[in-house]
Amino acid sequence: MIRALLMSALFLSAGSASAETMKLAVTTSFENSGLADILLPQIAADTGIDIELIVVGTGQALRLGEAGDVDAVLVHSKAAEEAFVAAGNATHRREIMYNDFVIIGPGDDPAGIAQAGDATEALARIATAQAPFVSRGDDSGTHKAELALWNAAGIPTEGDWYRPVGAGMGAALNTAVGMGAYVLSDRASWLKFGNKDGMSILFEGDPAMFNQYAYLPVNPARYDHIKAGAAARLEDWLVSERAEVLINGYRVADEQLFTFNAER
Numbered sequence: 001m002i003r004a005l006l007m008s009a010l011f012l013s014a015g016s017a018s019a020e021t022m023k024l025a026v027t028t029s030f031e032n033s034g035l036a037d038i039l040l041p042q043i044a045a046d047t048g049i050d051i052e053l054i055v056v057g058t059g060q061a062l063r064l065g066e067a068g069d070v071d072a073v074l075v076h077s078k079a080a081e082e083a084f085v086a087a088g089n090a091t092h093r094r095e096i097m098y099n100d101f102v103i104i105g106p107g108d109d110p111a112g113i114a115q116a117g118d119a120t121e122a123l124a125r126i127a128t129a130q131a132p133f134v135s136r137g138d139d140s141g142t143h144k145a146e147l148a149l150w151n152a153a154g155i156p157t158e159g160d161w162y163r164p165v166g167a168g169m170g171a172a173l174n175t176a177v178g179m180g181a182y183v184l185s186d187r188a189s190w191l192k193f194g195n196k197d198g199m200s201i202l203f204e205g206d207p208a209m210f211n212q213y214a215y216l217p218v219n220p221a222r223y224d225h226i227k228a229g230a231a232a233r234l235e236d237w238l239v240s241e242r243a244e245v246l247i248n249g250y251r252v253a254d255e256q257l258f259t260f261n262a263e264r
Helices: 002-018 028-032 035-047 058-066 078-086 119-129 141-153 169-179 187-192 228-238 241-249
Strands: 020-026 049-055 072-075 094-106 133-135 162-164 182-186 199-203 210-217
Touching (some): 020 058, 049 228, 058 072, 072 078, 141 182, 169 187
Antiparallel strands (some): 072 210
16 A cells, blocks of 8 residues: 555656646737637647747747747748748748638728739728728738738838737737728637627638748757757647647637648
C-alpha cells in the first residue's frame, strides 16, 4: 500500500514536472473566432504544453518573434511570413488552415458592392461613392490583405471616406457598425461577432480574398531561451488528425469557420 502511494506521488510529480509553458503569438482573428478556446485545452491534454497566447496583429506577432519574445507565431500574411523565414527569424513556415475575407456593409449597400463581379470592382464602387470604409490600420494580416486589394485595384486610400482605426478586428467591426461603414473582415471574426445591427456580408468569393494561416517556430539559433522542443511538439499536434477534426468541426451558427489544409 505504502509502495503504491509512493509510486502514485512520483507519477503525479513527474506529470507536473513534464508540463511546459510556451508563448505563441497569434492574430486577433484567431482568438476572436473562439477556436483557441477549443484547441488549447486539447493541446494541453495531449501534449502537456500550456500555451500562453499573445494576441496581436500579424505585424506585431512577427516583431515579437524577431525579438525572441515568443517561441512561435500563428499568423496570416504569406509575404510577410516568407520574409520572416528568409531573414532567419523562423526555421520554416507550415500552413495549417484557411478561411476567407469578406466585405461587410450596411443593409442598404449605398455603394452597390453586392453587384460587383470581383473584389477590385467592389472596392472601386466604394471609392467612387465615397462611402465610409473602416480599415484596421494596424499592420495586421487583415490590414495587409486589405491594402493589397486596394493596390490591385489601383485605388489610393485617401480622403475622409477612408477611416483607419489602428485597432483589432473587434474594434474595427464595432466602429464600422456604429458608422454604417464598409469593412474587410475575416469570415470567422464576423460570424463570431455579436453586434451586427443591420450589417451583413455584401461581397465574398473572390479568390484574391483567400486567407491562409501558417505556423512559424522561432529560430532557436537566434535565442537560446526559445523553447524549440515545445514548439516542435505543438507543430506536430497542429498537423495531426486530432487537430483536423477539431478545426474542421468548429462551427458558429452552423457555419464552418476554418478549413484544415496542413500537409503531413
